[in-house]
Amino acid sequence: MRRPTVVLGILGSQMDIGGRNRWDRWRPTVDLCRHDDLIVDRLELIHGSAHAELAEAVTADIAQISPETRVRLHRLDFADPWAFEEVYAGLLDFVRAYPFRPDDEDYLVHITTGTHVQQICLFLLTESRYLPGRLLQTIPPARRDQGDPGAHAIIDLDLARYAPIAERFAEDARAGESFLKAGIATRNAAFNELIAQIEQVAGVTRAPILLTGPTGAGKTRLARKIFELKQNRHQIRGTFVELNCATLRGDAAMSALFGHVRGAFTGAVRDRAGVLKMADGGLLFLDEIGELGLDEQAMLLRAIEDRVFLPVGSDREIRSEFQLVAGTNRDLRADVTTGRFREDLLARIDLWSFRLPGLRERREDLEPNLDYELERWSQRHGRKASFYGQARAAFLKFATASDAAWSGNFRDLAAAVERMATLAPGGRISVREVEAELARLRAAWSSTPVNVGDDQLTRLLGKERLAEVDPFDRVQLAEVVRVCSAARNLSDAGRTLFAASRLRKRSSNDADRLRKYLQRFDLEWADIHPEDA
The missing domain is CATH 3.40.50.300 (P-loop containing nucleotide triphosphate hydrolases)
Incomplete structure (x- = not known):
């Protein structure tokens, strides 16, 4: 059994105008009821007070050509029908108050008439499912003076049904x-x-x-x-x-x-x-x-x-x-x-x-960024820059280690590539250039140590709790947090912090030892690495 079709639309204050020759003109609201393959059981027609007489005339004309269509008029005034916020709010209030019955009726939203702002608002309300229906677009005939009702198209905004569009x-x-x-x-x-x-x-x-x-x-x-x-x-x-x-x-x-x-x-x-x-x-x-x-x-x-x-x-x-x-x-x-x-x-x-995370927090991105910097160098200098296999492996091993500070982040990486590629014969970087650069980076990082400082400790502990920490413990905690910030996980940080005692076999579980240290300050790994939480 066919379910009733209900169309909701806005009266076209210009396009729906009648007159003596009205049947020879295309009028969207009237002509949408003249299609053999579209039976409109009920038309919910919105209009302003200034166009009440036109709305009544349109209702009468629809009764002549489509007696089965029931027209219900809704008076809705806008001080400015081109003001987006006012139009959207007014239509939203109307839609919220309307007693939709989507299990019993099919709804179409006519977006051919009204101002462009009103059409956009109807589109948005349909897309967001405040209006539980599909869009209806009516199209004028090639010759508007021959009484042809034109064509119509129904658009379903459920993009899940349109895989190519979604893709x-x-x-x-x-x-x-x-x-x-x-x-x-x-x-x-x-x-x-x-x-x-x-x-x-x-x-x-x-x-x-x-x-x-x-x-x-x-x-x-x-x-x-x-x-x-x-x-x-x-x-x-x-x-x-x-x-x-x-x-x-x-x-x-x-x-x-x-x-x-x-x-x-x-x-x-x-x-x-x-x-x-x-x-x-x-x-x-x-x-x-x-x-x-x-x-x-x-x-x-x-x-x-x-x-x-x-x-x-x-x-x-x-x-x-x-x-x-x-x-x-x-x-x-x-x-x-x-x-x-x-x-x-x-x-x-x-x-x-x-x-934006620092380079130490994105160690898995060092290799693609290394290739990016090599390509940038090649473009600037007009000649190819690359690594010998062993040299590349040596640099990446150093670069991704937990004790690589990368205090200047990507600036350090770009500068390192610039130096190695420039000094390498023909731009082909060997182990020799890599070793020289690693020594240069270690010296630079040791002279400008990466400190956490009170800003990050304040973020982790809060000002009141940090004030209760002795200066001696604060320095130690700052170093622990610095290492944890640069490490991939708790075990990696523990191996770095307790490397000496591990060599003397005094530590059986570095991760547990670090976890207990952090607990002294009510801290957890996730506090330092919220992205892992």
């Missing part, structure tokens, strides 16, 4: 993720998931994005890739503008950010546009944003929220529409506690926050 979406997402990673086939699962989230967010929002993580983790490169991805998708029209806030001091900070007018201060001999204006319509990357002074932070907050700011020495506001990507290696929440960073600014830029 295309997935393929596009994978391509975006690969682009953000510069084509590097990274293997770290947590990092790949992070990039997938960034690709999803970057593709749909112009809200600020905060990239955190240690120096050299790749924040600048990722910010530029986000810009290029949005540019390739025609989501941004301006340029990429970059500024390292750690280089700014005094008047120069205000001028670099917001610009200045001639005579604003000594040396201001001409007007200057700051980076906020230069980034109008584009993407502004403020690296080391935590180094900005409080005055600059206050002005930046207003520029983000209101899109306006005052250049130094000017009494005329400048407007700039830019997307902000901020980078920092600082713990901004701790800086808020100490008064160094504004809480309201952090709240504004922390909507989308992503922490």
